[in-house]
Amino acid sequence: MKGKATSFDIAHRAGVSQSTVSRALSNSPLVNRETRERIQQIAKELNYKVDKNASNLRKQRSSTIALLLFEDPSTDDSQINPFFISILGSITKACSAANYDLLVSFQNLTDDWHAEFEDTHKADGLILLGYGDYLDYEAKINQLQEQDTHFVRWGAADPKYPGISVGSNNFQGGYVVTEHLIAQGRTRFAFVGEADSHAPEFLARFQGFTHALTQANLMDQYFGQFDAIFTVEAGMEAAIELFAEGDHPDAIVCASDLIALGVIQAMRQVGLRCPEDIAVTGYDNIPIAAFAEPALTTVQQDTKAAGGTLVEHILKQINNESTSDTLIPASLIIRDSSKPYSKT
Amino acid sequence: MKGKATSFDIAHRAGVSQSTVSRALSNSPLVNRETRERIQQIAKELNYKVDKNASNLRKQRSSTIALLLFEDPSTDDSQINPFFISILGSITKACSAANYDLLVSFQNLTDDWHAEFEDTHKADGLILLGYGDYLDYEAKINQLQEQDTHFVRWGAADPKYPGISVGSNNFQGGYVVTEHLIAQGRTRFAFVGEADSHAPEFLARFQGFTHALTQANLMDQYFGQFDAIFTVEAGMEAAIELFAEGDHPDAIVCASDLIALGVIQAMRQVGLRCPEDIAVTGYDNIPIAAFAEPALTTVQQDTKAAGGTLVEHILKQINNESTSDTLIPASLIIRDSSKPYSKT
DNA sequence: AGTCTCTATGCAATTTTATGCAATAGGTGA
DNA sequence: TCACCTATTGCATAAAATTGCATAGAGACT
Known part of the structure; x- marks a missing residue:
């Protein structure tokens, strides 16, 4: 077999149309149980996986969120604040629990990261992690807000910055x-x-x-x-x-x-x-x-709660539900x- | 303006075809310098960014690499081995230097991660990080090899596992x-x-x-x-x-x-x-x-060299260049x- | 028998970009 | 003047999936 199998290959083998394959693989109730199972069986045999790019393009959402980590540029890689690491762990877990992928990027402050992710449809939302106060930080946060980008900031609620924040108390x-x-x-x-x-x-x-x-x-x-x-x-x-x-x-x-x-x-x-x-x-x-x-x-x-809450807030924003600033108690x-x- | 601008919008404004826009934005020498600059100017004004999903779909590559971190499931999030964290930092930097995005995933060992990334075209290659020896690890590495997935393992060269490894000496x-x-x-x-x-x-x-x-x-x-x-x-x-x-x-x-x-x-x-x-x-x-x-x-x-070398090896594999196991000296x-x- | 409903499926359009090929214009040499 | 070349641009298509709409077939009710 040349190259990866597509949904057309499966449709051909199963003797149905490609659209039925698509529906069957997403467990749509629109397709008969027997047909669905037969299609899923064939998909398994052919080692078929849906092409994320095609799927994302059609659906106009990426099921991916981007984590932007801002660190003082003076600190080297091994000096990353351990707290951020721990929160990174819980974010990845919360993401995979929600069937989202996670793009991670350590930002140096000069890039135009504000447009780099959601505008390109690489991600559906942004998590901003790091101690605030950077060059142009405020201006770029404002721009995010204007562009209706979905984002959550880690840190205390601060009237200086628009958007939702999740922070530790x-x-x-x-x-x-x-x-x-x-x-x-x-x-x-x-x-x-x-x-x-x-x-x-x-x-x-x-x-x-x-x-x-x-x-x-x-x-x-x-x-x-x-x-x-x-x-x-x-x-x-x-x-x-x-x-x-x-x-x-x-x-x-x-x-x-x-x-x-x-x-x-x-x-x-x-x-x-x-x-x-x-x-x-x-x-x-x-x-x-x-x-x-x-x-x-x-x-x-509570880093576990922190990661989970950040992800939860982003997902709510993506689904157009309302969210509000959250403070997580420390012990x-x-x-x-x-x-x-x-x-x- | 409704929604994000597409290359058609720019084409319309510039009075050229969409294909010319595409070429102009990738700095193709096929398009006249004046036209190119005019198009780039308009793109900037409209805040246009190429849609990664459409671009990836057409190009059949994602310019993304996936980092899979395997950790002993018994350790909690805050116990992540600091060495891995440090290497993570240098990997992200090496990736962004090469204009690649980085997907990060902490794997629990039951998933079928071996097919989860390259087969779906989410990533062009995989970096496997973690201390070896997991349930089905060997079997899945073998499967990666069979599927011609591009991957690099962190760790010592080991005849038990196929594929290239980069490790510290x-x-x-x-x-x-x-x-x-x-x-x-x-x-x-x-x-x-x-x-x-x-x-x-x-x-x-x-x-x-x-x-x-x-x-x-x-x-x-x-x-x-x-x-x-x-x-x-x-x-x-x-x-x-x-x-x-x-x-x-x-x-x-x-x-x-x-x-x-x-x-x-x-x-x-x-x-x-x-x-x-x-x-x-x-x-x-x-x-x-x-x-x-x-x-x-x-x-x-040398975590900086480690991250850089891992990324370098993956990129070589993606470009069908040959690579070999690498040992990085410790000091x-x-x-x-x-x-x-x-x-x- | 005719019509109506409901389920399951197929058809075709859509998403955005990249690119091979064709076409056009303008210039050059025979 | 014609053929040809070069530089630029446009056309059409392909990438692989999702989804609204149309429809076929089966059964039910009048």
């Missing part, structure tokens, strides 16, 4: 972990992590943090906030800067696990013990967190690094 | 790290990591390890090999088993960084110091390795966890 996460430390008897707090509009996630965690302190009347003992991007290295540097002040806090809330590990590393270098001298908490619950020394108290984002994971004084 | 990696430890004065070695056909990568590292020991005449002092899958937890458990023997080695070569971190953790629990009592090495150079306590000596696989990264006795 970073405010609540920052709040509960701080509340936990307060309950453990800590009183003098510092926060390590950028807390400005360039990193809205970190900012929200910081705001949850200060909200908890304010509620507990601990703002008068507040030690300060120290910038750090999401790496171990940045955490170490920030901690060194923090300790340079002579005095030190008794609890450090970090905006990510990697930062926390860096902070603990720096503490070890200056002879401070965790949690005896300073309790330290992270954020993300990366695989290593449970096995760090000490085991790291952290906040876990506190208590380990040794936040143990109270009394336990030492 | 794990034998050499295991060899150089062991050689390094020997040069540091270590003599009594243990290996932690599975070393059987279920984990061919680990096995090759182990074989490089024993080769170095044999060459240095240290096999009579060989302490033993202890099974562990690639997690921190498995490393801890293996180490506990190892220490249960009463005696201990002075160097432990681990099959992955996470295992090594688990081993160091277990050492700390039984009061053994690294590197003073036992030198420990990892494999993969994950982001945390440089900041572990002590900083971990490890072997780095040793020396840090504190392998310091010699004398330094203590």
Whole structure:
């Protein structure tokens, strides 16, 4: 047999028309059960698979969604934020559960990605993943909206950007972990992590943090906030800067696990013990967190729900159902690094 | 304007035929420069993009490659092997550099993925990523070969499987790290990591390890090999088993960084110091390795070259050029966890 | 018997682009 | 002037599937 079999080949063998084959293979009730089974049998024998391009062209939909991952161009491939990886896993699974394919693209920011996927009919919708704030990001999001492209952003709802977003409740996460430390008897707090509009996630965690302190009347003992991007290295540097002040806090809330590990590393270098001298908490619950020394108290984002919700929202948009911004609750994971004084 | 513009719309505006538009947009020398520029100008104004499905259908190729990631189904989404993630990054970049799209799919092993992509014309070729040894894996690889599907496997060349493979030189990696430890004065070695056909990568590292020991005449002092899958937890458990023997080695070569971190953790629990009592090495150079306590000596696989080479091989196959198995050299990264006795 | 209904199937149009072949125009050389 | 060449453009078709509409045949009811 030359080349792949087409629906015409099957039609010929089954002695029916090609349209009947098409219907039979999509389990249409319009075709008699016996005929349908016979056709499906022949299709199996010939190893027939429907041609996605022809099918998509006719149907004017691709059953594919595109995942665009925006990363700080300064970080190299191996430095991809572990949280995004985890969410990528759950997105692929949610897609395949819905019988959608997934196109993945790491964007560098110069491309005209805004038209690259839906306009070409490569994908029916876009998932935008990454920490916001890029060159032209806002302008391109606006253009997506104008073009009626289906898209969902990962991140907090933000009036600056149009369209729907799905995000983790970073405010609540920052709040509960701080509340936990307060309950453990800590009183003098510092926060390590950028807390400005360039990193809205970190900012929200910081705001949850200060909200908890304010509620507990601990703002008068507040030690300060120290910038750090999401790496171990940045955490170490920030901690060194923090300790340079002579005095030190008794609890450090970090905006990510990697930062926390860096902070603990720096503490070890200056002879401070965790949690005896300073309790330290992270954020993300990366695989290593449970096995760090000490085991790291952290906040876990529900990546499974995140991926599933993102896909769900995109599918709803494709089907012209309405959606709205969604916040996914985060959960506190208590380990040794936040143990109270009394336990030492 | 209703719907997206097609090449007919442009033809109409430009007062030429649709075929001329098609040629002009692909920069064909068959069309007059002035006409071509006029057409491209109009296309830009109308925000026209070629319909990928129609184009693919006509051309009978998709300019897409599919990445199939096989993972142990027992691990959850967040446990994806960091090495694969890193390679994923370089694959996406290599693809976009070659103007190919990338479909990503995490396979559970029951699907008939072997026909799911190229037979449907969703992709022109397949990259198979993951540790081998799955249900029906061999049978399906054979079927791919029979169907003349273009594919490249990640992993060592293995006569059991047909087709081309690209892999990291794990034998050499295991060899150089062991050689390094020997040069540091270590003599009594243990290996932690599975070393059987279920984990061919680990096995090759182990074989490089024993080769170095044999060459240095240290096999009579060989302490033993202890099974562990690639997690921190498995490393801890293996180490506990190892220490249960009463005696201990002075160097432990681990099959992955996470295992090594688990081993160091277990050492700390039984009061053994690294590197003073036992030198420990990892494999993969994950982001945390440089900041572990002590900083971990490890072997780095060149993921950038890996992704690029995988893509290159697939593209060659698609263009009917010949390719052959490729081994990518690994490089040793020396840090504190392998310091010699004398330094203590 | 005539008509009506219902089911199953076939026919033909449609989706958009790429491309082999034909055609046209304008110029050149004999 | 005719034949021919070259450069450009248009025509028609093919790629493989989906789907609205038409219709054949069977059975039912009047």
